[in-house]
Amino acid sequence: MNAFSDPSWMPWAFALLLGLAMLLYAVLDGYDLGVGMLSPLVGKSQRDRMVASVGPFWDANETWLVLGIGILLVAFPKAHGEILHHLYLPVALLLLALIFRGVSFEFRKKAPESQQHLWDHAFFGGSLLASLSQGWMVGRFISGFAPGAGAQLFAGLFAGLVVSAYLLMGASWLVFKTEGDLQAKALMWTRRAIVAMLGFAFASSVAILATDAGLRARFLSFPGIGLALLLPLTGGAITLLVHLVCRALPLPDDRLSWLPFASAVAIQVLGFAGLVFSFYPYIIPGRMTVAEAASSPESLAIILVGTAIIFPILIGYTAFSYWVFRGKATELSYGGEE
């Protein structure tokens, strides 16, 4: 019990959990939001196939957001209140977008046929709006909710970055989960999305470094400088790799069709690492540290114990679900129906 007599490490354990939940959310819901944004680019039958590739997973994917916001709420109530206070309207926009997008999974097939196309629009619009508002919020958050046109511009660029990142996730997911004509389209989308993403990443990095002296100092001195060089170099290398692979795909037996998605995940992880480095040890950049925001250790302990037990089980059955729906996506039908 020595660990509990000095509980100062506990907020960090929760910061780690929070980071993990948010990263998993960005990767997992990222691909299904991306699929949603790509959905108007194809006809009805291919769209059904695209929705089928995310249908069994999207619900659990979105739960990571609930967990993330839950950890923030539970472990860092002060930061939670402060962050959501600054983001009141974009949060509401995100929630409304997620509602429309989430329910359209059900309505787009079950509503009377004359209304089904409306839900296809809702699926696209909700996915786009949710991605934009998430990007905007993270952008505002990174700049510590700083006022001024520069910070707003940065948030706008970051919204573009998140949208293109999710498009990349969605497109590469489709490369992995579909075949034939749709896969060929997804390969093209992947190549375009990764270029767009690189552009937004570059532009938003320049914008934040130009406006934020603290970040500039952090990244232009040791050890930040290492990361400042490593991130764009690795990112660029992966981009090149994805480009070449996408040009070569599809290979016989569908070999390497997983590679673009895996690379997209790697890029997300890299970007996330860059973010974490840029505001450690703050939970709200420049305003509040992880330690300052944490709640009482007794309550954190009971959650940590539960998490340690439940997390492996959760990962286990998530894996089971991906195993059940392994391979190329097929038409989604309820049970024994045609």
Added chain:
Amino acid sequence: MDAFTLSRLQFAANITFHILFPSITIALGWMLVGLRVWRLRGGGEESMVLYRFLVKVFALCFGLGVTSGIVMSFQFGTNWPGFMNTVGNVAGPLLAYEVLTAFFLEATFLGVMLFGEKKVPGWMHLGATLLVAIGTLLSAFWILALSSWMHTPAGFEMRNGVAHVTDWVAVIFSPSMPYRLTHTLLGSGLTAAFLTAGLLAYRYRLGERSKAVLSGLKICLVTIAVLAPLQAMAGDMHGVNTREHQPAKLAAMEALWETTDGAPLLLYAQPDRKARENTVEIGIPKLTSLIATRDPNGRIEGLNAFGEDIPPVAPVFWAFRIMVGTGMLMLAVGAWGAWIVWRKREFPPLLIRVLGAMTFAGWIATIAGWYVTEIGRQPWLVTGVLRTRDAVAAVPPAHVGITLVGYLVTYAFLLVAFALTLRHLSRLEVKKAQGTV
């Protein structure tokens, strides 16, 4: 209007819309398990025909419940930061356990349950259905533990204005928790049974006489006949519990201003909060005392014993009557239906009409019941610990106004879409049964 009033309206709108769907899925999940078991134990094809119809209703309700639930999880931070700042040590772990044990479980296995029937063996599909049902049940357990604690807090101490837990068992099983949980679960059973019966009655009226419709209606009627009396008993016990732990709420439910020995049961009253009396009242003598204390001359504390710390009386009084009235109607329908099923009679057209009209009766009773208990707790957010007014965020009223309108429009739109889709799905089944599709 100020941000406080608007935030309350917004919370009421969000929770009212949200609860509609869990109130169906909690019990509908178990009905699906039942149908799946029936099939595995040699039930006819109609069990799966019914399963596939209801699983669509379930999926629709689940999607609406999950997405509106995400709104709930953000509300605490956006509008009510004082809640977590004061009682976060209690609420936090309960909410965290809900996410970890329930949300992921139901969301993950829902995919297998909806789309996996052909991909996995029958027992595994039953397992997925079962885990989804367990997930919804666990979710109800944790959130009702928290809700009950807010009504009847226990197992904690206040240090520097912040609640700290001293006994988790006492927190989770606070005095009102077993009653609230039972009452809510039975309510969900009735809500799901009336919804299913209503949809099947609609199909029956359109001329479908398939095995699925006939046996489905029978199952629903028997379920209603069993659950409605149990619910009356559970509600009665919950009322006694309320008298003991939240006497001000009980007084508001009965619009009783002065502490009275042998309090009447008012059928009609016009409570006047300023004058602290009822301008008109019609009632049955001694009945409230008899019900709440089991003694016709038992003492019931009146609202005046609690000074200014009393809830709005008229909404609580009327919501309670709407809930009980709907419950009485359910009892009657259950008895009638059970008699028809028992005597193996054909369904009378009037019963079919009544079932159709009562498709959403469960929603009315559920919402009325929640208004009784939540409005009845005011002015407290956590009884005796935190006032609702002290928890609200300093958001500009215009912002809350904008989001409130956004939510209201969305919810109205979705309710219409939900009803139209249910009708469409039912008609499709009729056409399928008649072989015209």
